[in-house]
Amino acid sequence: MVAASIDWKIRVLQDPSQPRATVDGKKVLVLCSNNYLGLSNHPRLRQAAIDAVNARGAGSGSVRAIAGTMDLHAALEKKIASFKHTEAALYYQTGFAANAGLIPQLVGEGDTVISDELNHGSIIDGVRLCKAERAIFKHANPSDLERVLNELDARPTPPRRILILTDGVFSMDGDIAPLKEITGLAEAHGAMVYVDDAHGDGVLGEKGRGIVNHFGLEGRVHVDMGTFSKAFGVVGGSIAGSRDLVNFALNKSRTWLLSGSAPPATVAACIAALEVLETEPEHLARLWENTRYFKKELQSLGFDTGISQTPITPVIVGESSKAKALSELLFEQGVFALPIVFPMVAKDKARIRTMMNAELSREDLTVALGAFEKAGKQLAII
Numbered sequence: 001m002v003a004a005s006i007d008w009k010i011r012v013l014q015d016p017s018q019p020r021a022t023v024d025g026k027k028v029l030v031l032c033s034n035n036y037l038g039l040s041n042h043p044r045l046r047q048a049a050i051d052a053v054n055a056r057g058a059g060s061g062s063v064r065a066i067a068g069t070m071d072l073h074a075a076l077e078k079k080i081a082s083f084k085h086t087e088a089a090l091y092y093q094t095g096f097a098a099n100a101g102l103i104p105q106l107v108g109e110g111d112t113v114i115s116d117e118l119n120h121g122s123i124i125d126g127v128r129l130c131k132a133e134r135a136i137f138k139h140a141n142p143s144d145l146e147r148v149l150n151e152l153d154a155r156p157t158p159p160r161r162i163l164i165l166t167d168g169v170f171s172m173d174g175d176i177a178p179l180k181e182i183t184g185l186a187e188a189h190g191a192m193v194y195v196d197d198a199h200g201d202g203v204l205g206e207k208g209r210g211i212v213n214h215f216g217l218e219g220r221v222h223v224d225m226g227t228f229s230k231a232f233g234v235v236g237g238s239i240a241g242s243r244d245l246v247n248f249a250l251n252k253s254r255t256w257l258l259s260g261s262a263p264p265a266t267v268a269a270c271i272a273a274l275e276v277l278e279t280e281p282e283h284l285a286r287l288w289e290n291t292r293y294f295k296k297e298l299q300s301l302g303f304d305t306g307i308s309q310t311p312i313t314p315v316i317v318g319e320s321s322k323a324k325a326l327s328e329l330l331f332e333q334g335v336f337a338l339p340i341v342f343p344m345v346a347k348d349k350a351r352i353r354t355m356m357n358a359e360l361s362r363e364d365l366t367v368a369l370g371a372f373e374k375a376g377k378q379l380a381i382i
């Protein structure tokens, strides 16, 4: 991998996750963090973590199902359910653990799982672990999903259960899944809907409640899965839905049952993140203001920002070598933005993926746009 130059270049952050930080010994503007709202450094989250260490210690001591469920875990799950307007919720150690642990339990032999072709790797691994038959529908394409559903219905023995899986916001292009149409089709064909809203949690919907709220689909989506590792600024995965779903998930998800539970500081910070979202709407407003401004300015410089509808803003440049060169030139000018290359995206769609952040000032954005303009001209991209 090293010889073929396809190994990942790991840069090291020597400050908190914030827009102006030291990376590999250099002060840079960070345009590739998932800490969309800056909550990782919010004083309420920091204090909640400190208080939890003082009150409950550094670790939980066990897996959730034995002695590792603290009152904090229970309080967080209550808060998630209230935030998501669902009956119940379950907190996992990570979003990856939620997908890998729950998907293989929801469907098995005699069932079919239908997945968007661009779904995240954690969904793909969850699907690989299940014994159900697998089908793919074209990216964000309800007509193609309908074709697959019709074909399944027309069989002499249709599947016992059908599970439709989709990302809420797609992490490479920043586009939003057509969840309304997907849910309508699922209802017409008696299928379940599972949405992975890792990049929509804290970003879409009223107060950042996510894609289900954004489309007014509360009560109609079976599994609303999310993460605390992005806009919520901490770490951990979640599922929200009915009480029956949560009881099923906690009895069946091996990642939840057989792996140590999150430490008190993490859980307390997650609770504080939800409280901040409920009470401080300014973070979300600034995130979207920055997103609109940055995207518009990049486009007026002549960059191709693809089909993004969210703070994930790709700058599509073509070949992998060009994306890597652009990232290097940006870093030289003090802007940290990573290239995304084949096989993560198509060979001719390599890009710099920028993520907007509520904490970036207008001055920061002007500096970043200046660096993009200079490097883009140097590489004849614009």
Ligand SMILES: Cc1ncc(COP(=O)(O)O)c(C=O)c1O
Residues within 6 Å of the ligand: 094, 095, 096, 097, 120, 122, 167, 171, 196, 198, 199, 226, 227, 228, 229, 235, 236, 237
């Ligand atoms: C769409 C999507 N799903 C799931 C995950 C995994 O979430 P976590 O970081 O909580 O494991 C990610 C994070 O990379 C993601 O982008």
